[in-house]
Structures are given as C-alpha cells and as structure tokens.
Amino acid sequence: MRIPPGVSESDYTEALQQFENVVGVDNVYIEDADLDLYRDAYSILWDEPEEPIAAGAIAPLNVEEVQAVVRIANQYKIPLYAISTGRNLGYGGSAPVYSGSVILDLKRMNRVIEINEAEHYCIVEPGVSFFDLYAEFERRNIKLKASMPAPGWGSPIGNALDHGRGGPAGDNFRNSSGMEVVLGDGRLIRTGMGALPGGKTWATFPVGVGPTLDGIFSQSNFGIVTKMGFNLFPWPETTRRIGIATRNYDNLDAMVAVCNELQAMGVGGGSGVFSPLHQVLASRGQEPRSHTTTELNRLAADFDTDLIAMNLAFSGPDKVTQAQFEVAYDMLAAAVPDANLREFPVSRAPSSHTTATDRDSGIIGKPNLQRFWEDTAQYDWDGHMWFSPLMPQTGEEFRRSMEVFGAICREEDVFWGLPPALLYNSTNMGAAASCYCIVKNFNVSKTDKAYNRRTLATSKRLIRAAAENGWSEYRGAAALQEEIMDTFSFNDHAYMRFCETVKDAIDPNGILSAGRYGIWPKHLRENEA
Numbered sequence: 351m352r353i354p355p356g357v358s359e360s361d362y363t364e365a366l367q368q369f370e371n372v373v374g375v376d377n378v379y380i381e382d383a384d385l386d387l388y389r390d391a392y393s394i395l396w397d398e399p400e401e402p403i404a405a406g407a408i409a410p411l412n413v414e415e416v417q418a419v420v421r422i423a424n425q426y427k428i429p430l431y432a433i434s435t436g437r438n439l440g441y442g443g444s445a446p447v448y449s450g451s452v453i454l455d456l457k458r459m460n461r462v463i464e465i466n467e468a469e470h471y472c473i474v475e476p477g478v479s480f481f482d483l484y485a486e487f488e489r490r491n492i493k494l495k496a497s498m499p500a501p502g503w504g505s506p507i508g509n510a511l512d513h514g515r516g517g518p519a520g521d522n523f524r525n526s527s528g529m530e531v532v533l534g535d536g537r538l539i540r541t542g543m544g545a546l547p548g549g550k551t552w553a554t555f556p557v558g559v560g561p562t563l564d565g566i567f568s569q570s571n572f573g574i575v576t577k578m579g580f581n582l583f584p585w586p587e588t589t590r591r592i593g594i595a596t597r598n599y600d601n602l603d604a605m606v607a608v609c610n611e612l613q614a615m616g617v618g619g620g621s622g623v624f625s626p627l628h629q630v631l632a633s634r635g636q637e638p639r640s641h642t643t644t645e646l647n648r649l650a651a652d653f654d655t656d657l658i659a660m661n662l663a664f665s666g667p668d669k670v671t672q673a674q675f676e677v678a679y680d681m682l683a684a685a686v687p688d689a690n691l692r693e694f695p696v697s698r699a700p701s702s703h704t705t706a707t708d709r710d711s712g713i714i715g716k717p718n719l720q721r722f723w724e725d726t727a728q729y730d731w732d733g734h735m736w737f738s739p740l741m742p743q744t745g746e747e748f749r750r751s752m753e754v755f756g757a758i759c760r761e762e763d764v765f766w767g768l769p770p771a772l773l774y775n776s777t778n779m780g781a782a783a784s785c786y787c788i789v790k791n792f793n794v795s796k797t798d799k800a801y802n803r804r805t806l807a808t809s810k811r812l813i814r815a816a817a818e819n820g821w822s823e824y825r826g827a828a829a830l831q832e833e834i835m836d837t838f839s840f841n842d843h844a845y846m847r848f849c850e851t852v853k854d855a856i857d858p859n860g861i862l863s864a865g866r867y868g869i870w871p872k873h874l875r876e877n878e879a
Contacts, residue, residue: 351380352405354428355450356873362405365426369408372418377458379407388436388453390445392733394806394829396796402449402828404431409455413530413538413576419454420574421536423861430454431863432574434476434508440725440736440791441512442828447865448874459576462486464553470494470582471527471553476507476575480717487715488703494582495715497525502717507578511568512825515774518583518619518665520784523568528552530577531567534857539563539573553579569825570849571863572856585699585714586665590675593692594682595626595659597650599643601686602658603745608685609660610743613773613784617674620784621660623748624770630655631767632729637760638768641752646768656690657768665713725791733794735805735829737812740774740785741821751788754815762808764792774824787824806830813837835868850875 353362370378379385388404395401408430410416423430431451436444446453460477465486474483480502487494497519499509508514510522519525529541539545541563544552556564567573594605606623613620627646630653631638638645650657664674675693683691697713700706706714726734741747748771759766771786792805810833816822817837826834838845849869853860860871 352382352385352403352450354405354452355448357426357428361426362428365422365428366406368422369419372422373408373410373415377409377411379409380405388444388446388455390439390443390828392439392443392735392794392827393445394735394794394802394809394827396732396794396799396802398799398802400829402446402451404446404453405450407453407455409458411458413459413532416454416456416459416532416574416576417536417538420532420534420861423452424535424859427859428452428861429864430861431866432456434505434511435479435503437479437504438508438512439722440734440827441825442831445828447828447831447863451864454574456574456576463577465490465492465494465582466553467492467494469554470584471579472496472582473528473553473577473579474506475577476505478507479503479505480509484715484717491703493585493699493702493714495585496580496582497522498715498717500721501719503719506580507575510578510580511575513568514825515772515787519581520619521774522580523565525581526564526578527554527556527581528577528579529564529567529575531573531575533573534859534862566852569867571866571869572852574862583715586667586671587699588668588671589663589665589697589713590671591664591694591697592662592675592678592682593659593694594661594686594689595656595692596686596689597647597655597657598688599646599657599749601689602749604685605658605660605682605689606743606745606748608681609662612662612678612681617677618662618664620743620773621662622770622772622786624659625768626656626659627653628768628770632765635765637765638756641749641756641768729793731793732796734791735794735809735827737790737792737809737823738787738825739812739816739821739823740787741771741819743773743784743786747821748786750819751821754819755788755790755812758811758815759808762804762811764805764808766790831866832868 353359385404388407393401408419410419429448429451431446432454433444434456456476459475461475462478463473465472483496497516499514499516510526513521513523516522528544531539542558543549543555545558567575609621612618627650646657662678664671699713700710741751756766769788769790771788773784774787795801809830813833823834853869854872860873864871
C-alpha cells in the first residue's frame, strides 16, 4: 500500500476506513493497478524518480460526500488532489503535482443539473464531459451548443478552471457564471448571485455584491468546484469562411492588421496565424536554418506551398454573415493584393439533431477526438507536452517569437518549425480584445528518457526566454507550472506571496492540491526552506 507523505500507515489505514464509510468501499482505490490509471499518460517525467504518482483515489458521488472527505483529510493531514475527468492530456492529466497525494476523482459527479433553453445557459457538475452535455442536447433535441474545445472528452468545469479555450466563446472561464465550491476545511460557498438563497440569476450574471471571488479558484488550489454555470449558444443559421494565404512573409503584417481591424469592428472573430509550410517541415523533421524572411520565402518556394495563412469565420443569420463576408473580403483584397483569397463552402445548420451529419459537427458543437490524431498519433508519438505562450496580436511579435524560440530549439536540436498562433480571449460572437497564443506540442517518449530530459530543459529555456520578451504561457504541464509561476516576479514575487497568504488562510492544513501552479502550503514551504 502506498502511503501519503507525512502520514503514518496507521493513520492512513484509519482514514481509508472512514473514506469507505462515506463513498463506499468500491469507490476508494489503493491497489497499484487502479492507481496506475491516475498516472499522467503524457508525463515528460514518465518512469523517472521525479514522476508524481498517487497514493490513493476517492470518487465521491455528491457535494456532501466531497465535504465529508475533505474533513477526514483535514483530521489526518492527508493531501488531496482534485480532478474532474482527468483528461487534460499535455497539461498534467489525472496525476497530482505533489507525489503521494490522494486523488479526489469527481467523475461520479456527472449530473447536468439544468439546461435553460430560453436563457441559454446550463449548470453542470465536474464529472460532466462535453460529450455528456452534447448527448443531453441531442436527447432533448435542443439546438444549443457549448463552447467546445478540441478535443471534447474533458469537463466544461475542468477546462474552464484551467482557462481552456473553445468555440465560440474563447476563454471558457470567461464564459462561466457562478460556482459552488468546497473550501479546504469542508465549508461550502456559492459565488456571485449564487450566494443569494434562491437567487435566479446565478448562471446568467457572473458577479454578485462585494468582491468577485470566482477567479481565485481557477488554476489554483484554494477550493474544489462542485457546480458551475456556463453560457450556451444557438446554432447559427450559416457560417461563412474566408481563407487568405501568401508565400511572402512580408505580407504578414498587413494580413494581421486587417484581421485585427475586422475583429475590433465585430465583423467575425478575427483570425489566428498558421503555416502550411510548418506541416511540410514537421513531416520531414526539417528545421529552417533561420526564421528570416529570405529563408522562409525560399522554403515556401522550394516546397511549393503557402508560408502563412489565416482563416476568418462569420456565424449567425444568413443575411448578417453574407454582409460580414463581403466587408472582410473587400478589405483583405485591398490590403494584400498579391495574397490568395479563398471562399469556403457555406455551412448551414441542420433542421434537428436527427438530420445532422458528421459534416455538421462544427456548426452544432458536436465533440470529437480528432485533435489527438492531429497532435500525437499522426507522428506516432507516445504523448505530447504543450508550450503555449501569449503575446501581442501583431505580425511583429509573431515574427520575433519565431526568431527567439526557433534559435533556442536549433541549439537544443529540438524541432520548432513555424507553429500556429491562435487567438486567445477572442470570440466569433462579436468584437473582443485578444492576443496571440503560440501552440507548440513537443514529443514525449515513454522509452527515451534522455530525449525527454532534453525536451524538458528546452522548455525551461523557452519559458525564460518568453518572460524576457514580455510573453508568458497562460497554463502549463505540471512539471513546468512552478517554472512558469517563478517568472511572475514583479516586486519580489509579490503575486506569489499573496497567493500563499490566501492559501494559508482558507486551507490552513494545506490538504488541497499542493503545488498546483507553484502554490505550496505553509508546512511544505517551511520543509523546503
């Protein structure tokens, strides 16, 4: 039997008995075969001594059982690590940050509590996946959709709390309204209008009276979110798309400027930047000799492929999307006359779920797992780890990032290429400020430990280089969260000191998700010192 750190075997045995009394013997897991399922399948530390592993797992059914488990854990000082569905592959999966923690697996809390078709919102528990939510829409023949990430097997709550991005809302945390949270001592609170007994706008108005607390429960270890509300979106009548592509890197600034202007006017949701050339280079494992205009233009010509491309989408009523399409097409054609403009076929919403086909998946928000093939399986990788820094939404910053990160990866003999920059915090429902987010996945091997160590060292260099240029990842793999947080060092790390103050106040025994995003409880900080 694995024993949590700092806990005696006798205390752990007593605690396990009490956990079983609360959730049932079949929902407490201590056997190695069960606990191996809670390893991070994409861990860069796979089979290394530093790989964090769970000492046990508990699967409560409802919020009352969560509260009871937390109180028992406090009594015996047992570290817990809460997960929703544990499907956040590339960012930590279901494994704890602090090795030896007991996983609080919320998979059985899988109720869709409410779907309000008239007011376009839902309230769900953490074990509900995007597949589950879609199945409920389909069962009731409701023509609404959630803001869908790729892939869709994760939890809306888990995705939002880690600031995952979906469409059409963008940042899914910003698309939420209202939380129910179990604190470190087992107390239960509701945020925003949920703090009003019988409040009817909990899931539609994201703030209440006084301080807005929701943000402190994202990417933190201050509480366990057991319910959350989300905006839903009607199926658009049509979606129209424009593609613009060029083989000349010098066109990048004009393309970005026009897309940004359209976004600011509320004409579509703007566009990220991607490179067809990158796919060619990735398939060959060929790194550009540099990221200069001359070199990249040469490669595009040699491989007879576009260098830079951007796609804009316009969703809504047919007459509106037609007008938006025409405005965008004219502005792009005038600004970048030598680029290639492409009009994609118009997507039209089906009449119902029963008449929908796979071709309609995007417009109706039907989840899939295609992203795993795109990110990992097509390369025959064991897994991947994301590097995803945010930066200003300009051509100049994009080019600078390619030069900085490309140079480091060439030195480390790790492929960089020309990865895409997605929009973050943007929405195709109207104008919204946003920035670029580079999305680069690095191969993770379960057999080549030396390769993993080189990738990890390279990632740490990239994180530091990003910070030196005023950029930062918005989330990261468990093995890198502390490294990322350390770059947020304004005024002698005042931000982290504040997080530690909050942690010590509302989780005095430090039992919740120790180490998540570099936030450690007092007793572990003192031990390290």
